[in-house]
Amino acid sequence: MTETFQTVAGPGEARFEVRGSEFIGHVRPVDTVADAEAFIQSVETEYDDATHNVPAYRVRADPLREWSSDDGEPTSSAGKPALNVLAQREIENVVAVVTRYYGGTNLGVGGLVRAYSRAVKEAVDDAGVVEERPHERFGITVDYDDSGSVRGILESEGVEFDADYEARVSFDVRVAVDDGEALRDRIRSATSGRAELSE
Incomplete structure (x- = not known):
């Protein structure tokens, strides 16, 4: 859909x-x-x-x-x-x-x-x-070292997100379904696979 x-x-x-x-x-x-x-x-x-x-x-x-x-x-x-x-x-x-x-x-x-x-x-x-366009939500959890690059990607893509800075940094992301997979791939490669992604 x-x-x-x-x-x-x-x-x-x-x-x-x-x-x-x-x-x-x-x-x-x-x-x-x-x-x-x-x-x-x-x-x-x-x-x-x-x-x-x-x-x-x-x-x-x-x-x-x-x-x-x-x-x-x-x-x-x-x-x-x-x-x-x-x-x-x-x-x-x-x-x-x-x-x-x-x-x-x-x-x-x-x-x-x-x-x-x-x-x-x-x-x-x-x-x-x-x-x-249909949207989906997913979560990203990273260590502080990676949070700057993840935030930079989200801002450059213009997607909606909330960030929560605790022991680690978690982002709640809302993105068009058509763009979701490409965004997840960018985050994985920018963090060398360290980002934890959750549906």
């Missing part, structure tokens, strides 16, 4: 009111189901006083993982419409959560479908959509 795909460019948010109920749409790009679930959890924690936090995600795995929940709203009035927006826009590796504060007036199933769809649409528009 190395072909490109559409995803959101970054975090997006939308806020509006419908007959007294406040809706807040949140979207984020994610790499894994675990990332998506962690984001859903963080929204639920931040908005734990909300009436509903309705999640939906589409994550590239083998096969594509799609999931949504109505979080207490009438069946198929919230999660499915949120997920449908992501599917219709053909965006993947994305998670959406729509927070609702109930305003006292029932919107009916049709009203809910429109509101939840709109919250995701507007949050996606706020984030913007980009073409992305």
Whole structure:
């Protein structure tokens, strides 16, 4: 699965009111189901006083993982419409959560479908959509003597990474799948095979 795909460019948010109920749409790009679930959890924690936090995600795995929940709203009035927006826009590796504060007036199933769809649409528009290549993560652990050359390679390749300097130096690297093997080869040869690589 190395072909490109559409995803959101970054975090997006939308806020509006419908007959007294406040809706807040949140979207984020994610790499894994675990990332998506962690984001859903963080929204639920931040908005734990909300009436509903309705999640939906589409994550590239083998096969594509799609999931949504109505979080207490009438069946198929919230999660499915949120997920449908992501599917219709053909965006993947994305998670959406729509927070609702109930305003006292029932919107009916049709009203809910429109509101939840709109919250995701507007949050996606706020984030913007980009073409992305599949990424993978791997770890590199080296002694201090090799850490400078490894860091230099990662910076010259322009890949995302975090470095942790402890007894030894470990790098958590995120790289396009197509470029991963070549990058690992460069690191092996620059450290004469001393770098420990982990998936």
